[in-house]
Amino acid sequence: xxxYLARNVSLVVGIVLLGLLTVFMVVGAFTVDTSNAQxxxxxxxxxxxxxxxxxxxxxxxxxxxxxxxGTPLTLRIGFIAGFFGVGVGAVLAFxxxxxxxxVDTIIRGIADxxxxxxxxxxLIIIAVSLKGTLTVTxxxxxxxxxxxxxxxxxxxxxxxxxxxxxxVEIARLNGMSGPEIxxxxxxxxxxxxxxxxxxxAVSNAILASVGLEVLGLGPVESPTIGMTxxxxxxxxxxxxxxxxxWLAPLVVILIVFLGLFFLTVGLDEIANPRxxxxx
Amino acid sequence: MGLYFVAKRFGVFLVIVWLAxxxxxxxxRLSGDDPVANKLMEQASLGGYAQAGIAEMVKVYNQxxxxxxxLLTQYLNYVGNVAHGDLNYSIANYPRTVVDMxxxxxxxxxxxxxxxxxxxxxLGTFLGALLAWPGAPRWLQWFMPPLWALHAxxxxxxxxxxxWLLAFQFQILPIFGGHSPGAKVGLTVGFVLDVLRxxxxxxxxxxxxxVGGWALAMRGMMVTTMGEDYVTFAEAKGLRxxxxxxxxxxxxxxxxxTTALALALGQILSGxxxxxxxxxxxxxGALLFQAIQENDFFVIQGVVFTVIVGLGFATFLLDILYxxxxxxxxxRRS
Numbered sequence: 001x002x003x004y005l006a007r008n009v010s011l012v013v014g015i016v017l018l019g020l021l022t023v024f025m026v027v028g029a030f031t032v033d034t035s036n037a038q039x040x041x042x043x044x045x046x047x048x049x050x051x052x053x054x055x056x057x058x059x060x061x062x063x064x065x066x067x068x069x070g071t072p073l074t075l076r077i078g079f080i081a082g083f084f085g086v087g088v089g090a091v092l093a094f095x096x097x098x099x100x101x102x103v104d105t106i107i108r109g110i111a112d113x114x115x116x117x118x119x120x121x122x123l124i125i126i127a128v129s130l131k132g133t134l135t136v137t138x139x140x141x142x143x144x145x146x147x148x149x150x151x152x153x154x155x156x157x158x159x160x161x162x163x164x165x166x167x168v169e170i171a172r173l174n175g176m177s178g179p180e181i182x183x184x185x186x187x188x189x190x191x192x193x194x195x196x197x198x199x200x201a202v203s204n205a206i207l208a209s210v211g212l213e214v215l216g217l218g219p220v221e222s223p224t225i226g227m228t229x230x231x232x233x234x235x236x237x238x239x240x241x242x243x244x245x246w247l248a249p250l251v252v253i254l255i256v257f258l259g260l261f262f263l264t265v266g267l268d269e270i271a272n273p274r275x276x277x278x279x
Numbered sequence: 280m281g282l283y284f285v286a287k288r289f290g291v292f293l294v295i296v297w298l299a300x301x302x303x304x305x306x307x308r309l310s311g312d313d314p315v316a317n318k319l320m321e322q323a324s325l326g327g328y329a330q331a332g333i334a335e336m337v338k339v340y341n342q343x344x345x346x347x348x349x350l351l352t353q354y355l356n357y358v359g360n361v362a363h364g365d366l367n368y369s370i371a372n373y374p375r376t377v378v379d380m381x382x383x384x385x386x387x388x389x390x391x392x393x394x395x396x397x398x399x400x401x402l403g404t405f406l407g408a409l410l411a412w413p414g415a416p417r418w419l420q421w422f423m424p425p426l427w428a429l430h431a432x433x434x435x436x437x438x439x440x441x442x443w444l445l446a447f448q449f450q451i452l453p454i455f456g457g458h459s460p461g462a463k464v465g466l467t468v469g470f471v472l473d474v475l476r477x478x479x480x481x482x483x484x485x486x487x488x489x490v491g492g493w494a495l496a497m498r499g500m501m502v503t504t505m506g507e508d509y510v511t512f513a514e515a516k517g518l519r520x521x522x523x524x525x526x527x528x529x530x531x532x533x534x535x536x537t538t539a540l541a542l543a544l545g546q547i548l549s550g551x552x553x554x555x556x557x558x559x560x561x562x563x564g565a566l567l568f569q570a571i572q573e574n575d576f577f578v579i580q581g582v583v584f585t586v587i588v589g590l591g592f593a594t595f596l597l598d599i600l601y602x603x604x605x606x607x608x609x610x611r612r613s
Contacts, residue, residue, distance in 0.1 A: 113295055115542060116594045120549030121567075121583045122302070128571065128579055129307040207433055211553055214435065215571055229439075233557060238443050239454060246439055254432060261431035 011266025017259030021071065021252070028068030036062035037069040037223040048244050055244030057228075058235050063248045066223045071252055073136050074225045077209040080140035081147045082202030089151025089201075090194060094182045096152070097159035107152065114149040120211050122146060127217040134219045143208045150204065151197050158193055162186055192271035196264050203260040210253065225249045288598045295591040300361045303580045304354055317574070366581035371573035377581035380566060385585070387457055388562030391478060392551050395485040396544075402486070403493025404536055408529050410494060411501035414520055422494075430491030435553035438484035442558070445480060453477050457561040481558045485551060496539060500532035507531075534605050541597040544590050 005012050036042055039059035046056040054063035096107040126142050127134070134142075162168065163186070171185045187194075212218050213226020214233065228249040232238070237245040319333055319340070341347045345356055360367070366377035409415040410423065429437065446454035453459065458473050504510065505528055513523045555564030563582055570578035 113291065113298070116295065116545055116591060117299070117587050118545035118548045118552075118590060120552060121586055124567070124571070124579065125303065125306050125583050128576070129309060208549075210433065211549065214553055215556065215568055217571065232439075238439065238447055241447070243443065246443075250436060250439060253436060257431045257433070258428060261427075 008266050008269050010262045010269065014259050014261070014263030014266050017255050018263065021255050021259065025068065025071050028064070029072075032065050032068045033062075034065050034069040036065035045242060054248040055242075057231060057245050058237075058242070059231070061223065063228075063244065066228055067225075067248050067252055070223045070225045070228065070249075071256075073219075073222055074206060074209065075256070077136060077140040077143060077224075078202040078206035080137065081144040081205035081209070082198055084141075084144040085147030085149075085201040085205065086151045086155075086194065086198045088148040089197075090155050092148065092152045093155035094159055094186060097156045097163060098178060098182055098186070108156065111149050111152045111156075114146065115153065119146045119149075119208060123208055123212055124215065124217060127212055133221055134217075136219050136222050136224070139209060139212070139219050140205075143205045143212075146208075147201055147205050151201055154197060155190070155194070158190055159186060162189060192267060196267035196271050199260055199264045199267060203257060203264070206256060206260075225252055229253075284602075285599060288595055292591050292595040296588050297358075299584050299587040299591075300358055301354075303584050304357050307576065307580070308350070361584065366584065367577040369570075369575055369578050371570070371575040371578070377577050380578060381563070381581055381585050384561060384563050384566040387560060388551070388555070388564065391481055391485075391555075391560065391562060392548065394478075395482045395489070395551075396540075396547055398482075399486040399489035400493055400536075400540060403490040404497045404529075404533060406490065407494035407497025408501050408524070408532065411498045411505065412524060412528075414524075426491035426494055428491075429488050430495065432488065433553065434485050434488050434550040435557045437488055438481065438554050438557045441480055441484050452480050454480075455559045477560075481554050481560050484554055485547070488550075489547065492543075493536065497532060497536055500535055501528055504528050504532040537597065537601060537604055541594050544593055548586060548590060 039061055042052065042056050042060050042062045044056060044058050044060040046052050048055045052062055052064065054067060056062050057066075092107050092111075096104040123142055123146065126145065127139075130138070130142070168181060168185055171181050176185070209218070209224075210226035210229070213224055214229050216230050216234075218224055218227050218230070220227065229246065232246045232249070235242075235245075237243075319336055338347075345353060348356075364378060366381070369375045369377055369380060372380070406419070406422065406426075409419055442454060445452045453476060457477050458464070458470065459477075462470055462473050464470060510523060510527050513527050518527075551562075552564035552567060554560070555562045556568045559565060563586060567579060567582045569575075570582065
């Protein structure tokens with residue numbers, strides 16, 4: 001185990017980064033008063049100090065409280081949309097790849113066409129149409145509406161190669177039904193790959209949700225990381241030299257994305273040992 | 280390359296256009312809001328008093344915009360208009376048309392995206408090939424970790440850091456906009472230089488992030504290609520290693536890269552929208568942001584539609600070019 005981890009550095013880096021973030025969230029939840037994440041609760045525009053380690057923003061939010069309250073919200077959006085995406089994507093992919101024929105043509109066609117469309121723009125249209133105050137869960141569902149496209153495509157191609165293997169043929173000759181083969185023969189073999197796809201989907205969902213929030217289309221009431229960046233942009237914090245205002249959300253997002261990225265690479269290495277030669 | 284193939288790909292492109300128009304039409308109507316009534320109420324509340332006869336005004340406007348007809352008629356009208364390139368008026372900047380506003384913004388985005396995508400694709404592909412090549416200088420390997428890390432973050436985040444570093448701290452580059460305010464627009468050397476200077480930061484934030492992705496993918500492909508028998512054979516023939524590198528390895532490894540490029544266009548564009556917003560770059564992204572702020576629904580629709588069509592067309596072109604890049608693919612009907 002230890003020797004394997006020493007070789008799979010990406011996995012370790014990913015786990016450590018996400019672990020740090022979890023520690024920050026848990027410790028923060030118990031020690032920081034998150035009601036200060038609302039506007040007008042602390043003096044405005046204080047640079048980092050003992051009392052406000054991350055500083056405060058122009059509307060009087062304690063940025064430490066915002067990060068403690070906002071990081072789980074941002075992750076929640078990512079997890080809901082990511083799980084939904086891989087769940088739906090996996091089912092569609094297995095059905096398409098295993099049964100082939102016109103089912104495959106339709107599913108693949110939709111995924112292929114959907115992927116050429118810039119996701120963020122479709123999400124913008126949806127979010128704008130639903131105008132009014134979104135909740136974090138609604139936000140997650142909006143992002144989820146497109147998050148199954150990529151998993152469908154990638155998992156499908158994996159199933160296609162797997163389907164040709166001898167053990168699937170034997171299972172079929174043994175009289176196993178299609179769904180049985182999918183669940184008991186194909187799925188277990190693809191578990192590491194599904195895990196890697198899940199992490200990538202979570203990362204993409206967070207990216208999309210942060211994008212919507214930066215454009216001002218997020219849940220305005222909730223102190224998510226993306227909303228913080230929206231206010232940074234709105235108040236031109238960089239030109240005004242309020243560096244602490246954008247530093248905190250920047251570092252949090254950086255840790256989220258880098259952690260998820262290295263985790264994906266690490267899981268990919270487990271799922272696809274042939275990569276070992278390349279990395 | 281068969282005409283059949285081109286026609287089929289063009290058919291897919293038309294389907295994308297139709298889908299985009301249809302989504303654009305139906306999604307907003309799902310919410311059941313009346314955009315005209317909303318806008319009028321908003322204007323009235325700005326004035327501070329409730330004007331008499333708003334209901335009548337809503338009715339007149341709805342008639343004027345054809346919003347009182349049955350849904351199917353509206354839909355057919357809409358598709359007809361879109362087919363003629365008519366994307367309606369801007370609500371916030373009436374009487375400017377949406378097409379006008381998009382035409383003004385589009386060159387900025389096409390320029391920025393075209394340049395950055397080409398540069399990062401070429402640079403990343405070449406770098407990735409070198410990284411896999413045993414004969415390449417060792418110090419190149421030091422580029423890997425930072426490129427990897429950069430590749431994982433969104434464009435606009437790097438944009439924020441670059442903006443702070445190069446425009447705020449050191450003030451060597453302009454912080455905002457596509458050209459200096461008040462600059463005389465025209466094809467003069469001064470103006471072109473000004474535009475280029477303003478494009479550096481947004482471009483840099485896109486290129487630095489994308490290069491890593493292309494390099495990573497290319498490196499993986501090169502490793503696979505270098506294990507092929509024809510490469511061993513080329514070595515055995517005693518070909519120059521530059522020839523093997525360029526004509527045998529890169530030439531073959533670059534094919535999946537091009538497919539990936541076609542698939543990545545949408546994602547690149549999504550990211551670039553945010554970069555434009557951060558830098559106030561006067562392209563499609565900034566127009567979209569402004570429209571969202573002003574609740575200018577027709578502009579939002581128009582921008583989304585234009586972008587989807589544009590990207591669909593770019594994908595179509597790449598698809599057609601593919602057989603030319605890879606002669607093994609003839610796309611003949613089997």
